[in-house]
Amino acid sequence: METALYLLPVTLGDTSIEKVLPSYNAEIIRGIRHFIVEDIRSARRFLKKVDHDIDIDSLTFYPLNKHTSPEDISSYLKPLIDGASMGVISEAGCPAVADPGADVVAIAQRKKLKVVPLVGPSSIILSVMASGFNGQSFAFHGYLPIEPRERSKKLKALEQRAYTENQTQLFIETPYRNHKMIEDILQNCRPQTKLCIAANITCDDEYIQTRAVKDWKGNLPDLSKIPCIFLLYK
Known part of the structure; x- marks a missing residue:
């Protein structure tokens, strides 16, 4: 060795x-x-x-x-x-x-x-693979601002980058705030913008779904206390 x-x-x-x-x-x-x-x-x-x-x-x-x-x-x-x-x-x-x-x-x-x-699982790479979004150009932003106004501003900026740069935008949230994150996405992003939610990747209860923002409304999974990664794309 x-x-x-x-x-x-x-x-x-x-x-x-x-x-x-x-x-x-x-x-x-x-x-x-x-x-x-x-x-x-x-x-x-x-x-x-x-x-x-x-x-x-x-x-x-x-x-x-x-x-x-x-x-x-x-x-x-x-x-x-x-x-x-x-x-x-x-x-x-x-x-x-x-x-x-x-x-x-x-x-x-x-x-x-x-x-x-060494080779092993990366939620960033695996979620991009499964999302159906652009895998040639993507950016991971970690945690977004907690303050509502700043978070709204950041979400809109990331969405705009998805459209103008043809780039997949990825970010995460503390598990207990997942539902608040989804609510903020649905409130701030365009109806036609695509959102992929990837949760518990590689686990038995893995959940990876891509839908337009308008189609997520009223169809949200229970993601409380579950590690998630969120992806936005045009």
């Missing part, structure tokens, strides 16, 4: 490892003793899911979130600099994509350390 910073995708929900991750990922994970993780508890659960016999207590975890300083992040890479492979684990999906893992990858690149991304 080559010494590198390995970017280790995680299941998007309560999905079996075999369904979404290559067996090669497990081989790599077994050879790593140092992990940079968004959440230590969820990372430990994921590693046990990959290999029930893994000795969790022998591993070292370095927390990486929005509160971690650049100095701390840089110091995390010392084992890699000393010749030991390291892994980066997000809470869900692919690390460094809409994820604080990007910060440690940027430092590793500046230090000319080898970075290896």
Whole structure:
């Protein structure tokens, strides 16, 4: 196994490892003793899911979130600099994509350390694939503003980009605010604009539907507390 910073995708929900991750990922994970993780508890659960016999207590975890300083992040890479492979684990999906893992990858690149991304599920890519929208040009915007006026302004701006740039627009919301997000979309976007709602991707109760805004009215699924990604297109 080559010494590198390995970017280790995680299941998007309560999905079996075999369904979404290559067996090669497990081989790599077994050879790593140092992990940079968004959440230590969820990372430990994921590693046990990959290999029930893994000795969790022998591993070292370095927390990486929005509160971690650049100095701390840089110091995390010392084992890699000393010749030991390291892994980066997000809470869900692919690390460094809409994820604080990007910060440690940027430092590793500046230090000319080898970075290896492994194959795994990305809600951004999977939702674009299933939406029927433009997969040649798309943009992910993360969370939209919470303040009503700013959110309305942002939704209208994203919708306009879909029309003028022929570009798919993607964004997310905190699960407990999914229904408010949908209400805001239906209120602010044109009736003919297409909206795709993708929820619990790769899970048994996966839900991915594309409809015009006018056709969603009165036909909304129950998305409370479910991870969702929203896509707008002309």
